[in-house]
Amino acid sequence: MSPTDRPALRIDILTLFPEVFGPFLQTSILGIAARKGLVEYHLHNIRDYSPDKHQKVDDRPYGGGPGMVMRCEPVFRCYEAVRDMDERAGRLLLLTPQGRQFDQAMARDLSRSGRLIVLCGRYEGFDERIRRGMPAEEVSIGDYVLSGGEPAAMVVADATVRLVPGVLGHEESAQNDSFADGLLEYPHYTRPAEFRRMKVPDVLLSGNHQEIEQWRREQAVKRTRSRRSDLLGHEDERMESKNG
Numbered sequence: 001m002s003p004t005d006r007p008a009l010r011i012d013i014l015t016l017f018p019e020v021f022g023p024f025l026q027t028s029i030l031g032i033a034a035r036k037g038l039v040e041y042h043l044h045n046i047r048d049y050s051p052d053k054h055q056k057v058d059d060r061p062y063g064g065g066p067g068m069v070m071r072c073e074p075v076f077r078c079y080e081a082v083r084d085m086d087e088r089a090g091r092l093l094l095l096t097p098q099g100r101q102f103d104q105a106m107a108r109d110l111s112r113s114g115r116l117i118v119l120c121g122r123y124e125g126f127d128e129r130i131r132r133g134m135p136a137e138e139v140s141i142g143d144y145v146l147s148g149g150e151p152a153a154m155v156v157a158d159a160t161v162r163l164v165p166g167v168l169g170h171e172e173s174a175q176n177d178s179f180a181d182g183l184l185e186y187p188h189y190t191r192p193a194e195f196r197r198m199k200v201p202d203v204l205l206s207g208n209h210q211e212i213e214q215w216r217r218e219q220a221v222k223r224t225r226s227r228r229s230d231l232l233g234h235e236d237e238r239m240e241s242k243n244g
């Protein structure tokens with residue numbers, strides 16, 4: 001495949017459980033992106049790269065302690081083999097609670113990267129030499145602990161793929177999402193105009209697009225102030241920069 005023919009984004013996922021990704025990557029927006037030829041997904045089982053005949057990928061931690069730790073050898077071998085499968089080296093994401101907080105800005109940045117290699121951990125974590133010896137960006141989806149990196153990889157893939165140009169039917173959909181401009185999204189309504197005495201706001205039925213946009217902006221700010229006031233500091237900074 002020539003550089004002009006290949007998808008805008010290739011995602012390689014390194015995991016001990018590739019079978020959990022199949023239905024997810026084939027469904028809804030992610031499946032549509034692949035069928036359009038805009039994104040391609042490749043799943044790689046880290047066990048296949050273990051030097052152990054039993055495909056062992058973990059071992060007890062030096063110094064003692066609970067649980068098991070992912071070994072260096074299979075992870076390095078898997079990453080290096082996958083890296084060489086495409087001329088684009090790609091950005092390696094190490095999914096860990098210790099990483100940079102994943103957000104909409106990062107998703108937008110990743111959507112333009114051309115290629116992502118996503119490494120999912122398990123057990124008590126990675127041998128520290130995996131962090132030290134690989135060109136990885138550590139990424140966290142939140143301040144909580146999961147059984148493994150697979151759910152986090154799904155979150156990163158979903159948030160990123162929908163921002164690849166051409167994936168969504170309406171490009172404005174991504175622009176109006178929560179966090180796209182630093183605010184939570186405004187309320188949405190559809191038919192019927194009244195349901196159980198709850199009415200659609202009159203402004204949305206007016207046909208006045210300028211007033212509708214103003215209402216939506218006001219509602220977004222109001223909702224953000226009520227539910228995520230921490231985000232309004234970023235909005236104030238943008239307004240100051242614009243007015244300055």
